[in-house]
Amino acid sequence: MKNKLVMNGPVVLVRGAGEQASGVGWVLAKTGFRVVMTEVAVPLMVRWPVCFGTAVSEGRWQVEGVQASRLEDHKECEAAWRAGEIPVLVDPQLECLSLLNPLVLVDAIMAKRNLGTKRSMARRTFGLGPGFTAGVDVDVVVETNRGHNLGRLIHQGAAQPNTGIPGEVAGISSKRVLYSPKAGIFRAKRAIGEQVSEGDSLGEIDDGVRQEEILSLCNGVLRGLLRTDTPVAEHVKIGDVDPRGQEEYCWTITEKARALGGAVLQGILESGILSPLCNHE
Structure with a gap:
């Protein structure tokens, strides 16, 4: 016990x-x-x-x-x-x-x-x-x-x-962190813990006029992602791809x-x- x-x-x-x-x-x-x-x-x-x-x-x-x-x-x-x-x-x-x-x-x-x-x-x-x-x-x-x-x-x-530059993880810095390109509603298309590749769509920002895709900039495991339907301002951190690819890192400090x-x-x-x-x- x-x-x-x-x-x-x-x-x-x-x-x-x-x-x-x-x-x-x-x-x-x-x-x-x-x-x-x-x-x-x-x-x-x-x-x-x-x-x-x-x-x-x-x-x-x-x-x-x-x-x-x-x-x-x-x-x-x-x-x-x-x-x-x-x-x-x-x-x-x-x-x-x-x-x-x-x-x-x-x-x-x-x-x-x-x-x-x-x-x-x-x-x-x-x-x-x-x-x-x-x-x-x-x-x-x-x-x-x-x-x-x-x-x-x-x-x-x-x-x-x-x-303003994220620290390096497995030799990758800026490409592992994703920011909102504009203000709007973030909608997730992938889930934390999933393996993703460069170019994969992780979600979108909807400003009420059009949707803009959020693409992964590197290969790895999706270690962090805002919850879907979250309102965001411009240039807010919305995702984190860990190039080490270890899923267990997603659930631990x-x-x-x-x-x-x-x-x-x-x-x-x-x-x-x-x-x-x-x-x-």
Whole structure:
């Protein structure tokens, strides 16, 4: 029989419940923190099978054995934690902040800009990626750019600027990620986990005047795809083809998200705010 996840540590509020945020939430929940995640009412998630934010539409969602549940009231969080589940609140403005009083706040929205996070919001604040300055609007910035410095904790200054170029996977960069060519309604023609070839139609964008096909730019497994009938703006990420072709990667947390989770955990432990655990002789 599977043991229930025990979450009885300090409260950590994670802003965002997308792919990278879910990696952070998963690591912290597995290590005993009482994680609560906040999202917008209609989150855009290409890799939604591995996002706790999918609980916003589904009510409940599981990622690698960790359950998340959408809650309508922050007062339900304690019951969720006792059940070994991560609460997900639709609260992009953090109206729950003073009520939950988190020890740690992690901005993992990955918006490439700060959407309102302040150092005063918790004893220790983290910002993932560009858009934050350590020592100014957060205590610690976590580097999110793939490569040598991925997961590095930055205590003064900012992360590497957004290049607009996806990191390489199996030697392929820009061609593995698909963006909407215009605003409209995205309709999927393929499913996550399917093998696709360069030139295959993965879906279409309908702007009410005409439909425009979305074609795969490389061979591989369709690792991420927005759900059908999703409204999108122009140049929004809508798909992700993994050239390594391993279907199991579609249903598990990436090495990047897991590394970011580990980096935040390190940052919490080394900060001294958990002194009974960290500073024993």
